[in-house]
Amino acid sequence: MKVVLFCGGLGMRMRSGTDSLPKPMMPIGSRPVLWHIMRYYAHFGHTEFILCLGYGARAVKDYFLNYQETHSNDFVLSKGGQEIELLSSDISDWRITFVDTGMDTAIGERLRRVRRYLDDDEVFLANYGDVLTDAPMDQIVDDFLTTDAVGTLLAVDPQDSFHVVKIDLTGNLTGIEPVADMEMRINGGFFVLRQGIFDYLNEGEDLVMDGCVRAAKDGRFRAVRYDGFWAPMDTLKERSHLEELYRTGESPWAVWDGTDREPGRVVPVVEVGDVTTIGSGRRR
Numbered sequence: 715m716k717v718v719l720f721c722g723g724l725g726m727r728m729r730s731g732t733d734s735l736p737k738p739m740m741p742i743g744s745r746p747v748l749w750h751i752m753r754y755y756a757h758f759g760h761t762e763f764i765l766c767l768g769y770g771a772r773a774v775k776d777y778f779l780n781y782q783e784t785h786s787n788d789f790v791l792s793k794g795g796q797e798i799e800l801l802s803s804d805i806s807d808w809r810i811t812f813v814d815t816g817m818d819t820a821i822g823e824r825l826r827r828v829r830r831y832l833d834d835d836e837v838f839l840a841n842y843g844d845v846l847t848d849a850p851m852d853q854i855v856d857d858f859l860t861t862d863a864v865g866t867l868l869a870v871d872p873q874d875s876f877h878v879v880k881i882d883l884t885g886n887l888t889g890i891e892p893v894a895d896m897e898m899r900i901n902g903g904f905f906v907l908r909q910g911i912f913d914y915l916n917e918g919e920d921l922v923m924d925g926c927v928r929a930a931k932d933g934r935f936r937a938v939r940y941d942g943f944w945a946p947m948d949t950l951k952e953r954s955h956l957e958e959l960y961r962t963g964e965s966p967w968a969v970w971d972g973t974d975r976e977p978g979r980v981v982p983v984v985e986v987g988d989v990t991t992i993g994s995g996r997r998r
Contacts, residue, residue: 715759761807866905945967
């Protein structure tokens with residue numbers, strides 16, 4: 715099952731200057747967040763990737779063209795460095811398609827531009843390229859295959875530290891509630907899609923606010939409520955948090971490392987049409 719990764723956006727909140735790396739190439743430890751996402755999918759047997767490139771395309775291409783397996787794998791060096799025997803490998807079985815999908819392209823249009831590379835895969839996966847989770851993707855896919863929906867997304871609790879202020883008509887403050895405590899879910903950026911999603915996408919449109927909304931109105935788009943680990947890397951603060959988790963050996967998203975972790979709770983799928991709104995607020 716192929717995995718489409720949207721990694722062509724500017725990522726303005728992560729950039730410190732005009733020469734900054736594209737956000738998917740920002741490192742967590744010795745590897746970019748894009749690599750961590752790809753390792754996550756590879757753990758579940760999905761090793762064919764389609765990268766939707768835009769801003770910073772050269773940095774992404776150069777990284778994989780000059781990939782160093784020794785940076786994240788144990789190895790044996792002999793004959794004064796003339797021979798290197800890898801004890802494990804990251805990407806030897808990966809197949810990666812690099813596609814320039816434009817600089818200022820909406821996610822839905824990026825997806826349309828790589829449709830030809832999906833070949834005969836009726837079902838495929840997609841990801842924003844800057845979000846991490848430990849969700850059991852195999853279970854999510856299996857549940858999705860029992861439906862006739864054209865897609866599903868991971869619905870997670872909001873991570874923001876903002877508070878919602880409630881005000882009456884006279885201007886009096888009637889309550890303050892943390893966003894994270896509210897009965898609401900946000901789009902977590904992990905998608906399982908059927909080719910039928912293209913029936914709901916027109917040229918230049920957004921995947922979520924156009925395609926998913928239209929499919930939901932037809933009762934053909936769903937969501938999986940997930941209560942386990944999920945974290946975005948939209949800002950430097952969020953990246954610092956992920957770096958700290960990695961540094962202390964607590965990387966929940968590293969489901970491939972053999973650590974015995976208990977995944978979060980997956981609530982049975984529901985129609986997104988039951989939700990009043992779908993919002994992403996994101997461009998990749």
